[in-house]
Amino acid sequence: MPAADALAAIRARIAAAARTAGRDPGDIELLAxxxxxxxxxxxxxxxxxxxxxxxxRVQEAAAKFPALKARHPGLRLHxxxxxQSNKARDAVALFDVIETIDRPRIAEAVAAEMAxxxxxxxxxxxxxxxxxxxxxxxxxxxxxxxxxxxxDAWALPIVGLMAIPxxxxxxxxxxxMLRDLARDTGLGQLSMGMSGxxxxxxxxxxxxxxxxxALFGTRPRPQADQP
Ligand SMILES: *Cc1c(COP(=O)(O)O)cnc(C)c1O
Numbered sequence: 001m002p003a004a005d006a007l008a009a010i011r012a013r014i015a016a017a018a019r020t021a022g023r024d025p026g027d028i029e030l031l032a033x034x035x036x037x038x039x040x041x042x043x044x045x046x047x048x049x050x051x052x053x054x055x056x057r058v059q060e061a062a063a064k065f066p067a068l069k070a071r072h073p074g075l076r077l078h079x080x081x082x083x084q085s086n087k088a089r090d091a092v093a094l095f096d097v098i099e100t101i102d103r104p105r106i107a108e109a110v111a112a113e114m115a116x117x118x119x120x121x122x123x124x125x126x127x128x129x130x131x132x133x134x135x136x137x138x139x140x141x142x143x144x145x146x147x148x149x150x151x152d153a154w155a156l157p158i159v160g161l162m163a164i165p166x167x168x169x170x171x172x173x174x175x176x177m178l179r180d181l182a183r184d185t186g187l188g189q190l191s192m193g194m195s196g197x198x199x200x201x202x203x204x205x206x207x208x209x210x211x212x213x214a215l216f217g218t219r220p221r222p223q224a225d226q227p
Contacts, residue, residue, distance in 0.1 A: 033212030056081025111154035160189025175204035
C-alpha cells in the first residue's frame, strides 16, 4: 500500500474511534513508529504529511533522522525505547520528546544534559503497568512519587505518562490504569495504544497512539526489545 493510503487509513480509524468515544479526533496525535524501517520509507510518509515519528534506539535514530530533520524542520522525533544514562547526551540533542523516563539515574542524566545545552525536550514517564520484570517503566504504585521527584529534584518538563501493556492480555485494564494514574498526577498526555489496540486506547483517553506495523508493514528485522 502506498504510504499516503496507509496514513489516510490509520487517520480515518483514529477519527472513527474518537467519535465513538465522544472525543475530538484533533485531540489524538498519531506517532509513526519507524524503528527498523529505512529513511526512504520514512521520507515517503513525511511526503504524505506525517511529521511525528517514534524510534526506540538512540543510535538508530541518530543514523536516520538528522538528515531528514534538516530537510523537514517541522519533523518531531520521540524516543519510545529504554534510555541508558550514557546515551542521555545524544538523546537530548536529537529527540523532541523523551517518553521513557523511568528511573532517577535517567531523570538526573537527562536533566543535566538539558542544563548543559539549554535544549528541553518534553518528557513522559514510562509506567510498567503490567509489573512485568522484563519490561522498563516505573511501578504503578511508585508513579506519583516519581513524577513529583522528577519535577522537584530535577525540574524535568514532565507532561504525561506512557505505557506498553502486557502482550498476551486484554490491554483495557492497563489503559484504564494509565488514565487513572495520569488523572491522579495531574498530567495531560497519555501515550498508549499500538497497531493492534490503538482504537481501544482512544476509548480510554489516549492522546497519542504509537503505530508502526499498521503504517509501515511488518518490520524488516526482529528486535530483542520489541514489546
Ligand atoms: C514498536 C513499538 C510500537 C509500535 O508497535 P506496532 O505494533 O508495530 O504498531 C509502539 N510503541 C513502542 C514502545 C514500540 O517499541
